Amino acid sequence: MQWRRCINRVLIGTLLAAMGLGTSCTTETRHKILTVVFEDMPPPGQEQPSKPFVRKPRRPPPFKPPPPPMIRVTAYKPAFNTDWKAVLRKLPKYAAGGIDWVTALEAGDIKPQPGIDPEHAQEQPVLPLDVHLEPPAQPLFKVTFPHKPHTEWLACANCHPKIFHMQAGADPISMEKIFAGEFCGHCHGKVAFNVTTGCPRCHLALAGPQ
Amino acid sequence: MRQPAIGVLLLLVSVGPVLPVHAADVLGDITIHRKGADSSGFMPQAVFPHWIHRTRFKCYACHDELFQMQAGADDINMDAVREGRFCGVCHDGKTAFAVGFDTCERCHRAVNSGS
Numbered sequence: 117m118q119w120r121r122c123i124n125r126v127l128i129g130t131l132l133a134a135m136g137l138g139t140s141c142t143t144e145t146r147h148k149i150l151t152v153v154f155e156d157m158p159p160p161g162q163e164q165p166s167k168p169f170v171r172k173p174r175r176p177p178p179f180k181p182p183p184p185p186m187i188r189v190t191a192y193k194p195a196f197n198t199d200w201k202a203v204l205r206k207l208p209k210y211a212a213g214g215i216d217w218v219t220a221l222e223a224g225d226i227k228p229q230p231g232i233d234p235e236h237a238q239e240q241p242v243l244p245l246d247v248h249l250e251p252p253a254q255p256l257f258k259v260t261f262p263h264k265p266h267t268e269w270l271a272c273a274n275c276h277p278k279i280f281h282m283q284a285g286a287d288p289i290s291m292e293k294i295f296a297g298e299f300c301g302h303c304h305g306k307v308a309f310n311v312t313t314g315c316p317r318c319h320l321a322l323a324g325p326q
Numbered sequence: 327m328r329q330p331a332i333g334v335l336l337l338l339v340s341v342g343p344v345l346p347v348h349a350a351d352v353l354g355d356i357t358i359h360r361k362g363a364d365s366s367g368f369m370p371q372a373v374f375p376h377w378i379h380r381t382r383f384k385c386y387a388c389h390d391e392l393f394q395m396q397a398g399a400d401d402i403n404m405d406a407v408r409e410g411r412f413c414g415v416c417h418d419g420k421t422a423f424a425v426g427f428d429t430c431e432r433c434h435r436a437v438n439s440g441s
Contacts, residue, residue, distance in 0.1 A: 192419045200378055204352065207381075214353050215377055228384045232416055240386055271386035274395065302395060307354035307376045 212312045218265040228269075240271040247284045259318050275302075352377045356397050372433040 141149070143160040151157050156169040197203055207225060208216040220226050231237025245263040266275075276282050279302055287299060294301035295311075300318075304310060309317065316323035354376030379388070389395050392415055400412060407414040407425055413433075416422045423429050 192423055194422070196382065200375075203381060204377070207377075217380060226381045228380060228382055229387060230384050231387050232383070232421065237387070240384075269385045270389075274386055274389055306397075307380075310353060 210309060210313050212314060214309055214313060217269070217308070221268055241267065243267045243272075249285065249289065256321050257319050258321055260320050261318075354380075358402055359398060361401075369430070370434045373435050374433070 147157065147160055156165045158165045204215075208219045208223065210216050221228070229237055230239045243263040247261040247263065248258060249261060250258040279299060281287055289299045293299055294304065297306075352375065356374040356376065358372040358374060360371050392412060394400055402412045404425070406412055407417065410418065414425060417425050423432065
């Protein structure tokens, strides 16, 4: 009968403590004491707990490696017209055939960039200088070389001083050498207009009075 | 009498799409001649269309920094292009179409012109 009496005493003690908590303590003290056991008990004067009580995890969560970065493969979509046959059809031509690049540039049909990187590309200066070259005793074959249309496409260093000296008349230019690919022949006949465009294109006097 | 005519027609219809279709021969097209022995002939030589590039870039965008102004002066090969030299400076899939097995015939065309 000893253990039953012991249980009785513990029960009575607990009851008395509960009664004491219920009657004698202030609500704040009671809250303090009770939250030791009932952690999510709302403070006095509040119906619901202010926020859900979250226990700290007993061990750190397992390490999850971050997903690999997503590689977005974008299809190449040019911002310019790639219907080259239509582009070629629209470009201005000489009467004898071949693209008139100077007119195309002046008319704004094309806007060629000065460099591959559009941000760091530098426009080269355009030089409005006409150089008159006259073969000795042949005034009819005088050539007027306009720097302007050339410098709209080319930089000074493309021709000077490798192909042409910087001094008018310093180079022994002849049609024979041009046809052999020297001087003007470096470009004319290869990428720029050729002889079919007509002699007066360079030998202005051969065109006769305008 | 009708049989051979139908045969010829069928032959034309079947062969027609296989024939190489290429851009017109324009002044300035440069064939990049293959150096060294090449007996296979399975891949046509590359043709550089100057005029397409001139619509977008001035001469000094490429000359003489990337290319010398003399056809054949530069040792252009596919390894160099894939490394980002010569044509590979632009043909990387950003500025212009990328070099790849789906774009071989854009440059390696069966046309021999301009050079």
